[in-house]
Amino acid sequence: MFKELFKRQIVEDIISLRFLINFILVLATLILFPLIFINRYQGLREIQAVNIAENNLRLKEASDSLVNLLTAEQELSMRPKAASFISQAYEDKIPQGLSFRLSEIKLLSKERESDVLSFYSPDLTFVVQFLLSFFAIVLTFNAVSSEKERGTLRLVFSNPVKRAYLISTKYLSALATVALPLVFGLVVALILLNLLKVFSLSFGLFLDFIIFFLTSLLYISFFILLGISCSAASHSSKNSLVLCLLFWILLVVIFPKSASLLLGLKSFDVPTEKQIEELAEKSEREVWNRHKGEDWITRGGQDESTKLNVRIGNEAQKARQEVYDFYLRKKIAAVSALRRINFISPSSLLEYSASSLAGTGLFHFQNLWTQVKQYQNEFIEFFKREDMKDENSYHLYFHLDYLSQKPVDFEKIPKFEEKEINRAQRLKDAIQYAGILALYNLFLFSLVFFKFLKYDVR
Amino acid sequence: MIRTIIRREFIDNILSFKFMACVLVALVLTLICTLILTSDYRDRLEDYNKGLAVEKEKLAEIYVYSQLEVGVFKKPSPLSILVSGIENRTGNYVSLTHREIPTSLRGGFIKNEFSRAFSFFDLASVAVVVFSILAILLSYNNVSEEKEDGVLSLILSNSVARYKFLLGKYIGGLISIVVPLTICFIVGILVVLFSRGVEVGPDFFIPAILLYFLSILYLSSILLTGILVSSRTKTSFHSLIFLLAFYLIAVFLLPLTVRNYSERMAIKKAKNYENNVNELVRERDKKIAEAWNQVPVKKTWAMKSLDFFRRINPRETVEFYKVYFPLREKIREEHALKIYDLKRKDFQVKEKIRRFKDIFLAFIPPSNFEETAELIAGTSQNNLNLFFQQLNLYWHQYVRYLHERDAFSLKYFFPGPEELTLEEREIISGMNEAFQKGAGVWKSEAHKRATNYNPQLSYLNLDDLPIFQFQKPGFLERIKTISFNTLILIFYNLLVLMLAHFSFNRYDPRLNV
Numbered sequence A: 001m002f003k004e005l006f007k008r009q010i011v012e013d014i015i016s017l018r019f020l021i022n023f024i025l026v027l028a029t030l031i032l033f034p035l036i037f038i039n040r041y042q043g044l045r046e047i048q049a050v051n052i053a054e055n056n057l058r059l060k061e062a063s064d065s066l067v068n069l070l071t072a073e074q075e076l077s078m079r080p081k082a083a084s085f086i087s088q089a090y091e092d093k094i095p096q097g098l099s100f101r102l103s104e105i106k107l108l109s110k111e112r113e114s115d116v117l118s119f120y121s122p123d124l125t126f127v128v129q130f131l132l133s134f135f136a137i138v139l140t141f142n143a144v145s146s147e148k149e150r151g152t153l154r155l156v157f158s159n160p161v162k163r164a165y166l167i168s169t170k171y172l173s174a175l176a177t178v179a180l181p182l183v184f185g186l187v188v189a190l191i192l193l194n195l196l197k198v199f200s201l202s203f204g205l206f207l208d209f210i211i212f213f214l215t216s217l218l219y220i221s222f223f224i225l226l227g228i229s230c231s232a233a234s235h236s237s238k239n240s241l242v243l244c245l246l247f248w249i250l251l252v253v254i255f256p257k258s259a260s261l262l263l264g265l266k267s268f269d270v271p272t273e274k275q276i277e278e279l280a281e282k283s284e285r286e287v288w289n290r291h292k293g294e295d296w297i298t299r300g301g302q303d304e305s306t307k308l309n310v311r312i313g314n315e316a317q318k319a320r321q322e323v324y325d326f327y328l329r330k331k332i333a334a335v336s337a338l339r340r341i342n343f344i345s346p347s348s349l350l351e352y353s354a355s356s357l358a359g360t361g362l363f364h365f366q367n368l369w370t371q372v373k374q375y376q377n378e379f380i381e382f383f384k385r386e387d388m389k390d391e392n393s394y395h396l397y398f399h400l401d402y403l404s405q406k407p408v409d410f411e412k413i414p415k416f417e418e419k420e421i422n423r424a425q426r427l428k429d430a431i432q433y434a435g436i437l438a439l440y441n442l443f444l445f446s447l448v449f450f451k452f453l454k455y456d457v458r
Numbered sequence B: 001m002i003r004t005i006i007r008r009e010f011i012d013n014i015l016s017f018k019f020m021a022c023v024l025v026a027l028v029l030t031l032i033c034t035l036i037l038t039s040d041y042r043d044r045l046e047d048y049n050k051g052l053a054v055e056k057e058k059l060a061e062i063y064v065y066s067q068l069e070v071g072v073f074k075k076p077s078p079l080s081i082l083v084s085g086i087e088n089r090t091g092n093y094v095s096l097t098h099r100e101i102p103t104s105l106r107g108g109f110i111k112n113e114f115s116r117a118f119s120f121f122d123l124a125s126v127a128v129v130v131f132s133i134l135a136i137l138l139s140y141n142n143v144s145e146e147k148e149d150g151v152l153s154l155i156l157s158n159s160v161a162r163y164k165f166l167l168g169k170y171i172g173g174l175i176s177i178v179v180p181l182t183i184c185f186i187v188g189i190l191v192v193l194f195s196r197g198v199e200v201g202p203d204f205f206i207p208a209i210l211l212y213f214l215s216i217l218y219l220s221s222i223l224l225t226g227i228l229v230s231s232r233t234k235t236s237f238h239s240l241i242f243l244l245a246f247y248l249i250a251v252f253l254l255p256l257t258v259r260n261y262s263e264r265m266a267i268k269k270a271k272n273y274e275n276n277v278n279e280l281v282r283e284r285d286k287k288i289a290e291a292w293n294q295v296p297v298k299k300t301w302a303m304k305s306l307d308f309f310r311r312i313n314p315r316e317t318v319e320f321y322k323v324y325f326p327l328r329e330k331i332r333e334e335h336a337l338k339i340y341d342l343k344r345k346d347f348q349v350k351e352k353i354r355r356f357k358d359i360f361l362a363f364i365p366p367s368n369f370e371e372t373a374e375l376i377a378g379t380s381q382n383n384l385n386l387f388f389q390q391l392n393l394y395w396h397q398y399v400r401y402l403h404e405r406d407a408f409s410l411k412y413f414f415p416g417p418e419e420l421t422l423e424e425r426e427i428i429s430g431m432n433e434a435f436q437k438g439a440g441v442w443k444s445e446a447h448k449r450a451t452n453y454n455p456q457l458s459y460l461n462l463d464d465l466p467i468f469q470f471q472k473p474g475f476l477e478r479i480k481t482i483s484f485n486t487l488i489l490i491f492y493n494l495l496v497l498m499l500a501h502f503s504f505n506r507y508d509p510r511l512n513v
Helices: A002-014 A017-062 A066-070 A124-140 A145-150 A152-158 A163-195 A203-233 A237-264 A273-290 A304-344 A346-358 A361-388 A423-453 B002-014 B017-060 B113-117 B123-139 B144-149 B151-157 B162-193 B202-232 B236-269 B272-294 B305-310 B315-361 B365-377 B381-404 B422-437 B445-452 B475-505
Strands: A074-077 A097-101 A104-107 B070-073 B093-096
Touching: A002 A017, A002 A163, A017 A066, A017 A074, A017 A124, A017 A163, A017 B236, A017 B272, A066 A361, A074 A361, A097 A361, A104 A304, A104 A361, A124 A163, A124 A203, A124 A237, A124 A346, A124 B236, A145 A152, A145 A203, A145 A237, A152 A163, A163 A203, A163 A423, A203 A237, A203 A346, A203 A423, A237 A304, A237 A346, A237 B017, A237 B123, A273 A304, A304 A346, A304 A361, A304 B113, A346 A361, A346 A423, A361 B113, B002 B017, B002 B162, B017 B070, B017 B123, B017 B162, B070 B381, B093 B381, B123 B162, B123 B202, B123 B236, B123 B365, B144 B151, B144 B236, B151 B162, B162 B202, B162 B475, B202 B236, B202 B365, B202 B475, B236 B315, B236 B365, B272 B315, B315 B365, B315 B381, B365 B475, B422 B445
Parallel strands: none
Antiparallel strands: A074 A097, A097 A104, B070 B093
């Protein structure tokens, strides 16, 4: 019986106008988006190449004397990723990376001016977030009520059909109907991206797309259940449609947008870039002031006072770095808090999950930060090792006057190369959000189930 | 007769569930977003006033021109409560020096740079997102459902001209939308009026009223589209599906695609700055290093810039900086101009692309409305560009002022009267002696005296420093900027009305044909 019901439902769904429009729209979008994506991706790659060349040039210039490496500044920015086609996660709107010196890591303050033009990005997440969820509700808003209006519901139930069966077939067939264009679209997009040579399809990337697809199913399923429950809860399909549309607007458009309004709250407040610079300056000066009565004048490498000077200098530098770190952490914490508020919207959950899966956006930035810190340690070790080779150096880290002045081999200097975030880590992050999404599904499913059991078919 | 149709349509609409639900949502949203945006505006205004005060205090306590940095604040516009545009997201101040011509704002909402990953919701978005749905829901079954109910044949069998029927439907629908829209606007404006610390004048109300009429024009275009589709389809269900697809495409998909495409083009085309700025900076640093080497310098006991402020410096150092600073600052100023030129070239390319995009988007009613609303409210990119144009002029004025004041001479680093006092000269010669003796400078009496010396310094008189005042475009100018978009919207309305008329004239009111 289950089989027959399912067959009847899916045929009905697939020959409907809704399916046709959905199919065409999703397919058209997924042909168009890769074309826009390639444009952006290549542009960003070129910018990144210029950036890396500049970093190398600076290191090369500094390599004529080891001590110059201390002050050589590099801009370590996020590598544009091919996987960002899954979700760009506003990556071009947040800071692009970190400014790095051997003793100092801070937020890169370079900005791109065009970032105010549009808010949503053309990626897979948008297609699922907006198009598919919309069609999920358009497909299901009259799932139950139209059958009642036509009188077929009573007919069906006059046969020995379990209510649970009927509602499950409706759910499954709708899921299949909405997912079908996505499968087609994904294949087309993958082929297009492959042809445009954005990436060569590897097993890993394929897996990412599959996992994204599964998360999307969870998301679509939420809206299907929403549609069915609205349909079961209202008297006519017209009212059900209105309810569905309003829910959709609230969950997909409005909630994700309104959390930012809370950023003005006092607890999320941070100083401006300039003020942070001043605070860092102040905390550095405080360390020096603490040692006011002591003799820290530099008088040559062997002298105790020089060593004291170096110690205080390092302590002061550390204090400065702490100020930068503190506010960077605070900024990220504020945004994370807002993201937690957005958990209320499945649309945001999908977005965060996709962003973690693709390793883009805030997740990308946080990861870059960790990697830059590792790079710093590596660089310091290299520096000390090279310095030890020089007998004329006093090995007083890090005072410009008492370290090796010898040239270093440019090839040997560690260069920063952003590593791909490993899949386990990305999945772990993505699964949290998908988990909440699954919980929402479960809740709605049980709601639909009970609602329908008590549904009056007359 | 037409009056009866209008009345019937209106009453039918406002008694329906869809109307009540949409209006309720729209009202609640309007209330919430205007309340929050008003408080946000108040914060920004406070920030602005505080910034101005701090700036004034800072300017009063400057000893030397090397400390001078003019903070320019952009005053928040109360209209940003209704149409936030890009105003909240672009910061509110720049600090201006002769070293750089600013092209982007800092501070404000983007103090937290990560906040750009969020966007805003305002009255204009309520109109686009919620009211559009209402317009679609009110119009999708305008003709087709009357047919399904069999009412259409009945009506047309009376002596009602078809155009009258259509017009009645349109006007009735429009009135049903205008009523809640008016309420939303009134609620929004009342929230603004009755909030503490927000003062608004005619330059708030006139654009607000313009905005109101523009919203009506926009919603009328959606309504007409609905009527047109309804009179072209066989069943109201099909008409609904088409219209919802239209909504999705026009409100979200198409603007996104066009905007992103133009943005990507801009990234791809405008790489002049990206590619050449490093070279310029390197050239500048090289020139500065050359300037440093050009001037013979004796390394001696005071080289820390802070010591200048206590005026205790060896003569050699002062002599050195006297030559070095004017050279260095000239190089910096020249390069500020060069770097700005690079940026401007990119900017021009971007502007061209942006203008194309704007023209294209003007043909999609929702984006047309959004853009025109931003233009009316003065929270658009155009307004920001104007701000920076004026700021550029101000920069030149400011640099001219510095030159007139001979600011890069000794005054750049040495505070107060140029001649040293007797006491200062004593301390300096004491330090010179101690330094020549070699070790033990730190413990010497002269060093102690020098570190404890805190002279009364005189501040610079900056009363005649030019002040930046942003000249907003006048009313007529604003009208001119929105005229293109508005005309297109009106044209769109007329076109769709005409099409609907023709298509309805040929409409078959019978069932099951």
